[in-house]
Amino acid sequence: MTYRLIALFFIAVFYLIYFTKMLIQRRKGIVTDQIAKSKVHDKSYYIELFMKVATCLIVVTEVASIIYGHSMCTIMFRIIGMYFAFLGDLVFFLAIWTMKDSWRAGVARDDEEKRDLITVGIYKYSRNPAFLGFDLVYVGILLMFGNPVLLVITIWAIVMLHLQILQEEKYLEEIYGESYKEYKNRTSRYAGLGKITESGFTKICLYIYFVLGVWSVFYFFTCLAYGGGFSLSWVWIWVLLAVFSFARVWMLKARLSGQEKIKLPSIIKWSYRVVFAICLMIFVVTEVRIIGAMTTRSQKDLDYIVVLGAGLHGTEPSNPYKARLKRAAEYLKENEGTVAVLSGGQGSDEAISEALAAKNVLVDQYGIDESRLILEEKSRDTEQNLKYSLEIIGDPDACVGIVTNGFHELRAMSIAGEVGYENVYSVPAQTLFPVGIHYCVREFFGMVEFWIKYCFF
Incomplete structure (x- = not known):
C-alpha cells in the first residue's frame, strides 16, 4: 500500500x-x-x-x-x-x-x-x-x-x-x-553539455560524477528509511561520496569552460589518476568476490553451523539478524544431524544476549529442538563470534558452516580461516535490499581492515 x-x-x-x-x-x-x-x-x-x-x-x-x-x-x-x-x-x-x-x-x-x-x-x-x-x-x-x-x-x-x-x-x-x-x-537534446568533442573524456567523467552524486544523495535517504535511520553504521559515506562527486563536477565543468582557477601540475594530476584507478580496481575486484560469496551453495550435513549475531532492538533481532535466523532454521530442518552454535553477547543497548534472542526465535517461531542449539554469549564482534564458537565446538577439523548475510560471508570465511577452522563452509543468508548495496560497499572497508590486521601485522 x-x-x-x-x-x-x-x-x-x-x-x-x-x-x-x-x-x-x-x-x-x-x-x-x-x-x-x-x-x-x-x-x-x-x-x-x-x-x-x-x-x-x-x-x-x-x-x-x-x-x-x-x-x-x-x-x-x-x-x-x-x-x-x-x-x-x-x-x-x-x-x-x-x-x-x-x-x-x-x-x-x-x-x-x-x-x-x-x-x-x-x-x-x-x-x-x-x-x-x-x-x-x-x-x-x-x-x-x-x-x-x-x-x-x-x-x-x-x-x-x-x-x-x-x-x-x-x-x-x-x-x-x-x-x-x-x-x-x-546543449543536448535531453541532458548534457552538448556534443562530445576533443574534451569528450572530461565530459564523460563529468556526467559519471554527476549521476553518482545525485544517486548518492537519493541512496543516503533510502538507507535512512530502510536501514534504521542514523543508527545504520557508515551511512555517512554516501554524503561524503555525494560531496566528492559534486566537487569533481564543479572542477570538470570549470575545466571545460576554461575557467579553471587552480591548475595543478601534470605530475599531480597523473598521480591522482593512477592512484584512483588502482583503488577503483581493488574495489571492483573485492566487490566481485563479495557478491560471489553471496551466491555460494551450502554444503549438506555439516557437523555444526555457527550463526553470527547481528544486533537486537531490545529483545527483537534486527532485520539482518532475522534473515540469518531464517536461513539457520531452513538449514537445520533440511539437515537433521547438524547442531547450531548461536553466537553473540549482550550489547550495552540490548536487553538480552544475541544468542538467547536467536534461541527464542528458532524454538518459538521455527520449532527447532532446543537440544540442537548451543549458546555462545561472550562475543562482541565477528572475530570473537568465530573464535569462541570454535572453543565450544572443540574440534578444528569439524565440518562447520558459517551462517551470516551473504554480503558478510567473504570476510567471515576469511576470519574463520585465520582463527583455526580447518573445514569451514558458507551458509549465506539473504542480503536485504535496498540497504544491501550499502552493506556490500561497507563490507569493502571491512575487508581492508581484515587485510591490514592479518596480512600486515
Whole structure:
C-alpha cells in the first residue's frame, strides 16, 4: 500500500504542476494547449494527435497498474523507480518555471505572440526538459509497478514524445534560425553539455560524477528509511561520496569552460589518476568476490553451523539478524544431524544476549529442538563470534558452516580461516535490499581492515 500511495503521489504532483500552469496562463489569456490544434492536417498534426492519445492512455494504464498492485520488478527497482519519478516531477517543474509564459504544449503554429528563445536555467543543460520530465515519470512508474501492458504503453508514449521533439525542433529552427542552431550545438537534446568533442573524456567523467552524486544523495535517504535511520553504521559515506562527486563536477565543468582557477601540475594530476584507478580496481575486484560469496551453495550435513549475531532492538533481532535466523532454521530442518552454535553477547543497548534472542526465535517461531542449539554469549564482534564458537565446538577439523548475510560471508570465511577452522563452509543468508548495496560497499572497508590486521601485522 505504501508504494501505491507514493506512486499515485508522484503522478498527482506531476499533473498538478501541468494543469496549474495551464490554468494560470489561461487567466492571462494564453492558450497553452496547442496539441493537435493546427488547422493544417499534415505529418506534424498526426504525430501530435497520436502523442496526445499515448500520453492520455498511459495515465490510465499507470493508475490501473498501481491499483492492481503487482510488479514484475524487485523492491530495488521500485526504489530506483521512486528516484526517477521524483526527478521527473522536479525537472518538469523547473522546465515550465523557467519558460514562464513562453511555455506551450504542442507546436504553436497559429500562435502569433512573439516568444523569446529560452536558453537559461535548466535549458542550459537540456533542450527539452519538460519532455525529459515526462519520460522520467513514465520510467519511474514502470519500474515501480511494471507489467507487460504498461511496458508497451510506456515505450509507445516515449517514442511519440521523441517524434514530437523532432517536430518542435524543426519549427524552432524556422522561427529562431541561427540562434537556435547555435543553441542546439552547445546543449543536448535531453541532458548534457552538448556534443562530445576533443574534451569528450572530461565530459564523460563529468556526467559519471554527476549521476553518482545525485544517486548518492537519493541512496543516503533510502538507507535512512530502510536501514534504521542514523543508527545504520557508515551511512555517512554516501554524503561524503555525494560531496566528492559534486566537487569533481564543479572542477570538470570549470575545466571545460576554461575557467579553471587552480591548475595543478601534470605530475599531480597523473598521480591522482593512477592512484584512483588502482583503488577503483581493488574495489571492483573485492566487490566481485563479495557478491560471489553471496551466491555460494551450502554444503549438506555439516557437523555444526555457527550463526553470527547481528544486533537486537531490545529483545527483537534486527532485520539482518532475522534473515540469518531464517536461513539457520531452513538449514537445520533440511539437515537433521547438524547442531547450531548461536553466537553473540549482550550489547550495552540490548536487553538480552544475541544468542538467547536467536534461541527464542528458532524454538518459538521455527520449532527447532532446543537440544540442537548451543549458546555462545561472550562475543562482541565477528572475530570473537568465530573464535569462541570454535572453543565450544572443540574440534578444528569439524565440518562447520558459517551462517551470516551473504554480503558478510567473504570476510567471515576469511576470519574463520585465520582463527583455526580447518573445514569451514558458507551458509549465506539473504542480503536485504535496498540497504544491501550499502552493506556490500561497507563490507569493502571491512575487508581492508581484515587485510591490514592479518596480512600486515
